[in-house]
Structure formats: structure tokens, C-alpha cells
Amino acid sequence: MMLVAPSGLGKSTLVAKFAMTYVLKSAVPFPFIYFNFGTASSRPRRSLDLLVEAARQLSLQFPDYCRSFTNLKGRVSDWIAEGDDVGHRSKKSGDDSALQGSSETFFVSFRDQLQATSRWSDRTVMVFDALETIQSSPDAMSDLKEFLRLLCANGFPQLRLLFAGRAEVAEFRDEPWLDMVKKPLTLGPLGIAEACEMVNRLGALLLRDNWRPSWANKIAGCSNDPPGRREPLALRVGVERICSASKEQRDKVVGDYAESWALAAGSVSNDRCKR
DSSP, rough: OOOEEOSOOOOHHHHHHHHHIIIIISSSSSOOOEETTTTTGOOOSSSHHHHHHHHHHHHHOOOGHHHHHHHHHHHHHHHHHOOOOTTTTTOOOTHHHHHTSHHHHHHHHHHHHHHHHHTSSSOEEEEETTTTTTTTTTHHHHHHHHHHHHTTTTOOOOEEEEEEESSSSSGGGOOOOOOOOSSEEEEEOOOOHHHHHHHHHHHHHGGGGGTHHHHHHHHHHOOOOOGGGGGGHHHHHEEEEEEHSSSSHHHHHHHHHHHHHHTTTTSSSSSGGGO
16 A cells, blocks of 8 residues: 655555554554654665665564564674675576575565464565655666565565555555555645644643643634645644743744634634634
8 A cells, every 4th residue: 555645644654554453452462563764774775675674673572583583684784784785696407505696586585484373364564664765766766676576576465565655656556566556545634623632632642730721723724725724743843832931931932823824824813713
């Protein structure tokens, strides 16, 4: 599946909520691997870099399999350190010992270990977040595609993939080894009621009894305001501006915030809008 939305609409937050709700609290644990390409350390320079990170995460998630995943991570890291180009080692026909050093063998070993950890579950979830940070790099996208190709080469029906970014990655839809949902899931701004609920929850969390629910309407706005006003990031900024002000200044900060959005919407007064 592909999750598409502009920055600030809560793609990463949605993924985190999924992890908290379905991964950490699941009665039957299942492998969950998360790549955040928004951090420099997670951006692939080769397909095996992603394999190393996946093995590291699973060694922490499944202590009973820590040794096997750590061992695989070490073998792959040693291979990378030798400086050979991935996938270019010579392989002699019928010589199994020669395959021990190949990148394909590492993926076979990883897949076998991964399926062993998920033998009580029917799924393995792998998330690629902030995909837009590598979409402009043909080399990085090629490495990601190679990682997925090698992982799925011999079939991996338990694997569930989620790509999250600002734009759709159309080339993934046509890969024969990847069964993608054709239409991406697109996130939009929150509705007014949802925005008010988010603002009230966050405000009460930060200010406790000093938070006033009436402020939520001023932050969330109304139907003729720009949709960007109800984006999660914009709402959070509004709440944090109130919380950072002194107690005596908070009403003024709320009014100034509402008025700035009213002017952006071309409204004379924020009180005239229809909800």
C-alpha cells in the first residue's frame, strides 16, 4: 500500500499509532520493520544496508532470535566492509559453498529467519517512511527496488509493505514480484470536529487544568478557512504557541492566531464563518 500526503498531515504519526496499537499491544507478536528515510543514517547506499538495519531491528524485537539476526547482521557488515560491489561476486554453477558469500544468500537467510519468527502470525509488516527524501536519487531508489526484489524473489506472501511519502512512486506498481494496491491512500486535512478534538487533547495534555476548551474553536477555525489550518502540524503549532505564552497573554495569543488565519482566508472577522 502507498500512503500519500503533503508534509505535516500526519503520515509518520499514523504509522506510529499503528505501531503502538497493533504491534506493541498485539497478543500474537509479528515482525515490524520501520525505515525512516528522513534520517541520513537510514538512506540506503546499497540494498544490503537495508538488510543490516532490518536484522538489527528484529534482533531487538525478538530476543529469542537475537543471536541469529545479530550473526547475519555481522556477516553482511563484514561483506560490505570488504568493499566488493553487491551482487558481483562470482558464483560457480552447482558449488553451494561459493554461494555463502553472495548477496542473494544473505537475503535467503534473512527471509528464512524472518519466517521463523512469524510462524505464529500470518504477516510481516515493513514500512518505508519519508520516501520523498530518496525519490530524487536514482541510485537510492534502485537500491530500494533491489532490496525488495531480492526479498520477494522466491515469494513472500506474508509480507505487507507500506510506502509513505509526499508523492506516489508509480514504478512500484508495475513490478511483477510486488503485489501493490493500485490506488494510493491519500491523507487530507482534518475535519473541524476532529481538529477541535485534537487541539483539546493536546492542550489538556500540555496545560492540564489551565487549558480552555473554547480555545479549540479559535485554533481549528471554520469551513471557509484555508484547509491548511486544520493540518495536524498547523494545529500543533497553534497549541504550542498558546502553551508557551504567559497565563496573562494566552487569550491575546489565541485571538491573534485566529485573526491571522481569518485574514489569510479573506475574512473580515473569524466569528462570521460557518462551521
